[in-house]
Amino acid sequence: MEIEKTKALKIAVAVLSVLLVVSIFTNGFRFGGVTGGVTAVNPDDAADKALEYINANLLAEGTTAELENIGEEHGIYSFKVDINGRLYDSYVTKDGKMLFTATAFYLDEEPTVDKPDAPAPEQPAEVQKSAKPEVEIFVMSHCPFGTQIEKGIIPVVKLLGDKIDFNLRFVYYAMHGEKELDEQINQYCIEKEQNSKLIPYLECFLADGDSERCVTEANIDKAKLESCFASTDKEYKIKEGFADQSTWLNGRFPIFAVHQDLNDKYGIQGSPGLVINGAKVNSNRDPASLLSAICNAFDDAPSECDEELDSANPSAGFGYEPSASGGSTGSCG
DSSP states (O other): OOOOHHTTTTTTOOOOHHHHHHHHHHHSOOOEEETTTOOOOOOHHHHHHHHHHHHHHTTTTTTTTTEEEEEEEETEEEEEEEEETTEEEEEOTTSSSEEEEESSETTTOOOOSOOOOOOOOOOOOOOOOSSOOOOEEETTOOHHHHHHHHHHHHHHHHHHGSSEEEEEEEEESSSOOOOHHHHHHHHHEEEEEEEHHHHHHHHHHHHHEEEEEEETTTTTOOHHHHHHHHHHHHHHHHHHHHOOOGSSSTTTTTOOOGHHHHHHHTTTOSSEEEEEEEEEEOOOOHHHHHHHHEEESSSSSSSSGSSSOOOOOBSSSSSSBBBBOOOOOOOOO
């Protein structure tokens, strides 16, 4: 999968500018303490402050940077930001006051540049109607935007019941470590062998991500789950691939190949993705919007489609508190 350039190129390093800044700050700076008349802050705190500024002011809506590899170079703190799978070098002064990317920003002041425009949304595909629509959502189990759409669609699945064919799918690579691979095998097996317990399990898991507690609360057959876990892992070589980083996507993301054929078929590029009757669909992630999108795919919409569901977007991440931003455009990938 090739990460979309329009999303990735929102922040870049101006090499000559950085070299100039480095030359300015190499005199009088030492790691920690008071240096050059400036009180140095903890490097983690400085990088966190810079990352918060980047996400709030420099990226298009729906794009989120993540922090990696905090260190020190030439008397200033260095770190990398991960934007949609690509790493960019950035620098912050030791007092946590100035960030250097393509230009310098004073982190305690309002930005003097405009935020870039959000990328144009994809044109929605035409959805074929059917007597029983097939609904597929593609997620990463620990992606905050994947959990957001899951919280939005669960009330719809419960309302429409067996009038739709609902399937939980997984993006073919993971961005949140081995715990994500393990959890996705669990959820795949629960849907495959104990399907009636999938929604109760997800409702529990989405509260706080405690899989062990939710297996018990949803009355999952643990022996059956463990057997399925082992056979699925063996079939798709998930753990084996995790142990061999040479197999990872771009050398950075372990592969989860359980639904890779469907990822390829629909052109899934991250979490979440919504597919209805074989067509990728753009929708807000609130229950009302998802109900409308699915009901538009019926030959004859059932009476349940007249129900009024919550029109507020769920919060991203774990927990059922109201969404702070109200947005539904973020993604992992």
